[in-house]
Each structure stands twice: as structure tokens, then as C-alpha cells.
Amino acid sequence: MDKNLDDLIRMSREVGRDAELVQGGGGNTSIKIGDGTMYVKASGTALKDMRPGAGYRRVDLQQCLAILDDPELASIAPMERESEAGRRMLASCLDELEGRPSVETILHAQLGRCVVHTHPSLVNGLMGARRGREAVQKLFGDLDPPPLCIEYVDFGYPLATSMRQAIEQHRRQHGRMPQVVFLENHGLFVSAEQADEAVRLTRRIFGEVRRVRDERMRELPERRTHAFSRKEKVRLVAELSAELRKTYAEIMHAPVLVRFSVGTPVRRFLAHPDAEELAVADPLVPDQLVYCNGVPLWLPAPKEGEEAGRRATEVIRAREAGPATPVCLLVDGVGLFTVGTSPKLLESALGTMEAVLDMLVVAACFGGVRGLTAQALQYIHDSEVVAYRHRLAAGQDSASPLAGRVAIVTGAGSGLGRGISIGLAGKGMHVVLADIDEEGTSETARRISSQGGAGSGWPAKVDVTSEESVSAMFQYVIGHLGGADVLVNGAGIAPSYSLMDFPLEDWRKTLDVNLTGYFLMAREAVRLMARQGTGGSIVNLSSKTGLDASKNNSAYNATKAGEIHLARGWALELAEHGIRVNVVCPGNVFRESKIWDSDYIKSVAQKRGIEPEEV
Secondary structure (H helix, E strand, O other), X not given: OOHHHHHHHHHHHHHHOOOOOOOOOOOEEEEEOOOOEEEEEEOOOOHHHOEOOEOEEEEEHHHHHHHHXXXXXXXXXXHHHHHHHHHHHHHOEOOOOOOOEOOOHHHHHOOOOEEEEEOOHHHHHHHOEOOHHHHHHHHHOOOOOOOEEEOOOOOOHHHHXXXXXXXXXXXXXXXXXXXXXXXXXXXXXXXXXXXXXXXXHHHXXXXXXXXXXXXXXXXXOOOOOOOOOHHHHHXXXXXXXXXHHHHHHHHHOXXXXXXXXXXXXXXXXXXXXXXXXHHOOOOOOHHHHHHHOOOOEEEOOOXXXXXXXXXXXXXXXXXXXXXXXXXXXXXXXXXXXXXXXXXXXXXXXXXXXXXXXXXXXXXXXXXXXXXXXXXHHHHHHHOHHHHHHHHHHHOOOOOOOOOOOEEEEEOOOOXXXXXXXXXXXXXXXXXXXXXXXXXXXXXXHHHHXXXXXXXXXXXXXXXXXXXXXXXXXXXXXXXXXXXXXXXXXXXXXXXXXXXHHOOHHHHHHHHHHHHHHHHHHHHHHHHHHHHHOOOEEEEEEOOHHHOOOOOOEHHHHHHHHHHHHHHHHHHHHHHHHXXXXXXXXXXXXXXXXXXXXXXHHHHHHHHOOOOHHHO
């Protein structure tokens, strides 16, 4: 591989994997090759995902810089100008790769050989503080050459123009261009001759701000709030997640996922004495609008006997704005909930908001928050670049009625469970791969990822015979995806012995896995679905042996017949909750069969006049 490209990928992955430096598709990197060209990150892609052949473009430096020399661009309407500048940057590409160059390519072109542009949470907090510039000079005045601070300017062409003027003035004053550029309410640019040096300097700056933040936080009194027990928190997270899935699905007109976090940035923020006031401060950085739709919603600590879900819905509806409705909810004493219509949007919203919470704490340490102006917010809102980033993070659309919904499949580490999981993910579902076999579910997740599409796989270790293990797995589902819409009971074993030789231990184990496992999973799923109030579906994977017994299979015959009757009884009692219960009884199938897409399922469905998705 080209050493320049190898350096770019290595540098990008290192900073991209650090959520304190970049969030979602934010941040970008570049390396100048020496022949008048430059590798630069592609817009909207994650730095951590850059690899040979994907996530970057090779551009002609002079063509990029010439964009700033065209006086006509400065005179046209902002959004039209940005679109034209973007078209010209794309035209400067010298390769056939996917994606368009980062919107900040022209900024990279003006700096040194290796450039790292990050959105470090603590540095952005400093640059979104009223006394941020003063603090930069105090903390980093020893850098040679001194750092350059640039007041907030709309990104794209305006920022590139402003930065060129500031760099030229800095060069005249100090004899060379800056290595470090602080952008108010935006981020940090660091350039160096070598990639490792650029990363090292980035981390040094971040570490110094963290040191001062920690010193000042120790001087503050800790905020007192209601201390919920673990059991109360588990109940509240389940109740609020169910309500958020339902409410946001109505607002977004699409299924949504919910992520809960009580990570260090969240705990630190909720412990700050001014947490409630800081939460409603004006947005600090563009990514806060791109991925979080602005300021988080705030819900006071739920009181005893209060319907927390209903109160949360009231708070959301009061700020409802269709797709632009804020997608982050801070619940005092509980934690942070984020909502997204895809795993990428969910991850981007969570990472961005946790970074924003850190920014707010730092800004409070340096004179208070200085948010973006109304004019800057409008520019970001109108920007086509923002819409482009959001489309990339949202992933591919799917026409399947299952797309965007969550399924739990037991036995997903092999056989029919694996085939069903891959098939459901192919329909755009987000599939929890539940199995005691961690290696098997990892392989299933890999296969789901390799097939592409909007669906996803989420490995989750579970022992279906253990009440505690099943309960813990459902807590994982609620915390990471918000809930579930479909349960496929597929985990099972089939020891084969004649009646006179059948060991009691194997008999009991088969009943435990094939019946108790189905019961425990269904019971938790029904509790979850009823709480959500949006219906759902349970499918028991039985066998033809449940209808017609086979030889030397006493335990399997009994349990597979039992699974059918369990489903019949559940169907009778769960209809009032809108929960469908069905059984699939396949015959002999290949180990890796994609039963959900098989001719068998389609033929049975057609005979009954239904679509496979309705099962």
C-alpha cells in the first residue's frame, strides 16, 4: 500500500476510535502526497471505518485552493454557493472512489502535510466558553509557533476564506503557519510533518484541558438529586424506553430505536450543580444540530407514583417539530435516552450528546456557555451538507414492512436460528442474536454485516433456561435498542435415544431448553410488548415431529408438541394486547437454511393467503 495512504488510514482510525475526540461522522483527516495532490477523508463517513478503497478521496490541491480565488462565488446566495463549491471539490477528485471530499477539504489544503481535524469534547467546551480565548492563551501560549484562534464562522466557503486570511496574518507575524488552530464552537485543527506527531499533539491539547476541568470540578459542590434504587432504575428505563419508542415512531412516521446511557459524561453532567440550566443552553456545535436536533429535552426526577412515560411524552410533544424534534432526553437521577431511526443515527446521537454534556461542563468552568447564534443555527439548518451527512448516517431505506423493527432470535448462533436471523436482517430488521454460543453469534453478526442493507445483528449471550440470564438479556435489549417487536423462539436440542436407554438427565435438559426456554423468553417478551402498547409477534420454531412423532425421540417429540400447544394458548390470551403468536413446523432442512426466505414458508403462507412478514 502507498505509505501516505497507510499513514492516513492509521491516523484516522486512531483518532476515530476515541469518542472523546470525534463523534459520529464528524472530524476529518488529510495527508499531502508531494505531487500536488492530497488524500482527504470523504464527507459523512466515520474516521474509524476508513480502510483501503473506502472513506477517503484523492484531490488536486490547486483545484481546491482555486475555489477561493473565484470572486463570483462570494457574491451568490450562501446555499447555492456551498453547493457549487461542493461540486467543484468533487470535480477535483482524481480517483473513482465513492463519496465526496470533506466539506473542509479547502481548510486542509491550507495547512501542513498531515492534518487532523477533530471535535474533542473538552476542547470544544473550552471554545464554546465565554473566556475560552483567554484560557487558550494561558494553557497553550508556550506552543511554537503560537496557536491560532478563529472566531466562529459558518462552515464551508466562509470558514475557508476566513481561515486563509487568519493564516496569512499569522504567517506575517510569526514567520510560519500555525500547527494548531482552534475554531470557536467547532473543533481543533492540528498539522505536522508526520502523522504520529499530529495525533500526539491533538492528545496533548485534549489532556491539558481535561486536567484543568478536573481541578475546577473538584471545587464544585455536588448536586443533590433523588437516588433511585437499582430496581427502580430498571423499571424506569423500561417504562421510558417503551414510551419513547411509541411516541417517536408516531412523530417520525417510522420505527425507532432507543439507547439508554448512564456513562461517565452523563453521570458527571447530572452531578453538576447547574445541570438543569446547562441542559437548556443554546447549542454549542454544528454536530449538535446534525445528529441531536439541538438541545436535549429535560425531565425532572420522576416522583413516586408518577407516570414517568406519560410525563416524558408531554415534554416531547411540547417540543415536537416532526423530523426535527430533539432526539435526546435527559432524565434527572436516571440518565440519557437517545432516539434514532437507524443504528448509525442512534450511535451518532448518543456519541454527540455525551460529548456535548462534557462541553457544557467545561464551558461552565471557563466563564459560562457561549452558544451558537440564531443566524449560525439557521445556516446549519439550511445547509445541504448537513442533510447529506444525515442521509449517510440514516443508512439505506427498505420497502419491507419489517424494516427498522427489532427482533430477538434464540439459537441464532447456528442452524435455523442463524438462517432466520440473516433473513430478517435482510428485510431491514435489527436482530438480537440470542444464544449461549458467543462465537456462533459473532459469526452470524459478521454474515449479516457482509450482506449489507439496513438491517443489523446484535450478539447477546443468554442461557434460555435461566430466569436471571433471560432477564439480563432483555435489560440489554431495552438499554441498547429500546425494546422489541418480534420474538422467534428457536433455541433447542434433540438428544436421540430409545425409550429404554433414555437418560433422565438428557430428558430433563431437553424439557428445560425446549419448553422452559420458550416460556421464559416469551414471558419477558410479552411483558415488554404489553408495556410498549404497539402489539408484536411471537413465533415458536417447532418441527414436523411436533405433529407426527419420530422414532427414538421421546423428549424431542414431547417438547415440540408442547411448543405448539404453548403457542395456541398464548394466542388466545395475548390477542387483547395485539400480540400475534404463530408456530412454524419445518421438516428436514439444511443446517444453514434461510428458512424465513424458503419456498416452504412461502408456500404455507400463500395457502393461507398471508405474506411471510405477517407471521
